[in-house]
Amino acid sequence: MRIQPLYLSDNTNNNKKSPAVQNQQPAFGRISSAYGEWILKSKRIRKASEWIYSKDRTNATKHFAVVGSLVTSFAYAYNTLKNKRLEKKNSNTLAINQTLNFVVPTILGYTLDKLISGHTKNWEYKFAARLEKAIASAGLTHEEHEIALQRATKQLKGVRTLAGIATFTFLYRYLAPVAITKPANRMGEWLGKKLDAKKENEIPEARMEVAKA
Amino acid sequence: MQIHTTQDLNVFKANYPSAQLSHDFRFKNQPIRNNELQNDTFEYNVSFGKRIPFNKPVGQTLEKHVKNVKDMLKGGRGPVDGPVNNFLETTTKQEVWITAIVSAVFAGVLRPVTLFAIANDNERKDMAYASSHAISSALWGLIVPLIFIKPLAKGYNKALENAHLHLSAKEFKARFPQADIENPKNWLDGKVGNFDEIGKLKPIKEQIDRHGNKLITDIKDVFKIPLPKHSSEISKETYSEYFDEAGNIKTAKNVYITMVNESKAEKLAQQRSFWDKLLDRQIKPKYYELNECTDEVLIEAFPTLDVKTVGVRGNRDFSKAKSLDGTDFKLDKNFCYVSDWRETDKAVPYSTGETFKFEKTSLFGKKRIKIKDVCYQKNGAEHGKGTPIDEDMVVAAGINEVHNKFGQWLPDITIAYPRATATIALLPFILKNVFHLEKSKPAPVQAEKAGA
Structure with missing residues (x-):
């Protein structure tokens, strides 16, 4: 049962640029992407996260x-x-x-x-x-x-x-x-x-x- | 139904709104209030069932329910839109930026106001300097995260959304234990490949988990139900959907029981933390759906019931229920609760009686085993009850949260020292040369007497 017309914005999928355009990101955009990938894959950060979680789970x-x-x-x-x-x-x-x-x-x-x-x-x-x-x-x-x-x-x-x-x-x-x-x-x-x-x-x-x- | 308690049940047969029960451990030295008698679950979650006959409609009617929902969806907004919703969403994605905004409010607005309010006449000039210093440090605290930290955090969030491109299957599984990396349907080329190779898995939105449901990596938003209301407290419309004229339940779906026996209540009471006891936080009752609850829950709630006569879990039917001695078993509606959004604005996590042990460690290393109810994700049919959340998922999600916070906060901690040094160097200079504000100097000390 639809109560009234909805406006839903999906903020997660706003980047609809093609890969070719995405590769032409400004320099700082490439730095932030590289930073994000490095943190995600870093085993040291992962181990530090496990240690912190083992000490305090809040x-x-x-x-x-x-x-x-x-x-x-x-x-x-x-x-x-x-x-x-x-x-x-x-x-x-x-x-x-x-x-x-x-x-x-x-x-x-x-x-x-x-x-x-x-x-x-x-x-x-x-x-x-x-x-x-x-x-x-x-x-x-x-x-x-x-x-x-x-x-x-x-x-x-x-x-x-x-x-x-x-x-x-x-x-x-x-x-x-x-x-x-x-x-x-x-x-x-x-x-x-x-x-x-x-x-x-x-x-x-x-x-x-x-x-x- | 045999209730494991020391309380004298015969007292409840008549309606005694103001009776004082000397051996009722809940009401020690306190008279029973009317609403507490009607509230038939109390501290140790033992349900006695209500003996007050059902005779009047309570709760929202359908019209009121629709109006309430319309109020929630004001201005053509969706159910998850709104300024508060957007602010909370940004808090998750940009913690440092939100911290800077909150700091700016406290340091740039509230602190100057307070300083001026508490200053006496002699301190006005100093307080003016301190206030302007606070405002400028608040503004400086906004500029640095905006330029340096917000874009880096955005980069990390993007990398997280595309984790399947940057992590190998093994690392992906370590992050999300519910992922099914051995299922060929989750691989780009339809074949299970090398678990150490990076970027060979399908996008997260297209993957399925180990229970065959859509993969949801975040476990925070568990499947919840409207807070179940007792059968005598629901509206007539809702009652007629779940109960027939004789008072028997029409379906075991969405009908709940709440119970725990005394030994379990004692264990729950022992597991309460120091702060819970200090602040006298009440143990909240748990509700178990008749259709989906485990056989153990049913046996504990109704010891005389022959569980084999009510069908299997997920497909229960109480119309032909029998007791252990072969007689018909009638499920008294006084032990039943109904969960419906028309009756309440509160929600509780869905529970079926399944539990797992969870080791909790305090900040000072003290370990405690907690028994936690298994919650469920919302990836079942029609976004209903789906994948059960086990201990490995809870632990992995906790570690992921800390890892994500590293992604948000590491740049802030890295530049904290140079930022502080720049604050010390720049702010007094700017205040003096741009705003012509200077801290007042102390009065010159009188020259010492010669020869002293």
Whole structure:
């Protein structure tokens, strides 16, 4: 029973160019195709995937997001500490800020992800039910049904992936920078005062040594 | 039907909406609410059947059902079209790009608003600098994935769609265990060739799997059914399709039972994770179709039933059912549930009672064996119940997912360091020279006294 006229777009088959035209892809298109084939066939990547799956069978998006943030935070902290234009205490404060902006949200992220996993499943089931009902009741032809099922699979996967992305991004890019900045600044000020006190003790000793000489 | 429980069944014969049962472990220290009495499956999935007589229509009528579906298909859209659907589909295909968009919202919009909201008068200038830094880093975070990462991820997605061209038959089978590489119909030249040769298999859309159904490589979207509703809770139209006037079922298809005995309930309760117990997540009931459920399920549900008299699995008929002692067996409609989209908006995976053991490993290496129900793909007749999803398919699909994420995230992780270095170098420069924004410098320290 067709409820109403349908518009179904199959986004997966949009490339209807002939092979001759496809071979004339721009350079970056050929690079991306070569990259895709290399990743697909790579045995090292496959072994790494098996190892990760053996350790954690939940959605792995969060682990990749964490690794990306780790590299970024390390880059920030390392360059800040190396920066000679910044004073030592300022660079220490910044580096502490940047390190805490990785460590704290990472711990919070894994905890929060575990806590909301039940809710994420419920949202997924609700969305799946809505899709199922709509597809079952829409009166589709066989081909339209095939396309709808393929797209429904991708959309369902997207629910849990988006939940993981939103959780970690919220913590890394919003909560941590807003909440951790002040405590990190105070920690940096405390460290700076300690450094200043150390310098003040070192200066009289240095002058005494010069006077003796 | 013998129910394995400690509860006093005689209490349910009369309608006691507000009775308190002292030995009912579900309702310890709590009065029974009206809707809970009507809800005849509870924590340990034991079904007592409802004794309340069927007398009124509940659930959607056909007209309301049609209207609901029309609301879902608003604006001439298909069932899988819409802004939310497209966004979720893009999330699967372009994880890094969607992460950048979500980051841009948090860092470029919410963070500046919050910083200004919490700043006092002295910190306004610093917060203006911090906000502009956040906005520019959000924009920079959009530009880099758009130029470098999105096309690479697209390349990987294309390679994945054409996996049959890039992988040998052996590698294809390792990725998709349900593929039938020994079937000549799946080979381009119609003959089973060398399993190590690349690009000799037919396109994925034309292949058939080891059960003779169309090959579906993704196992996420399992075959689901509308949440079964009790026979006394369905509308009159639906009831008349499945039950006759005497209350007997007309067909075993789409009619479900839900049950588990106490020992199984205890095992299920023990298998609950720490978080399930902490958050007091309820065990959801499972529904088994009468037509397709295994003989073990029927024996467990109806111990007095002679299973040989109801026909074989897939072709069951309860009209001539007999008990073990030779007497007629009447299937009480109070134990029956009906699954129909006109009655509900919820869905559950289809289950027949078949199970497999699945080893689950936590992040800290703790192993636990879970008993999982076998789910089915949607490649059966008329997109119905098809290939059963076994453990090897589940494991392979999990590894494939991680492999796919490598394809999406590896470029992002590779350029993370140079991107961060460029952010540190470029952003303050751009903020200072283009937008004339600079971080405020601290007040100069008073000169130390001479001779100190």
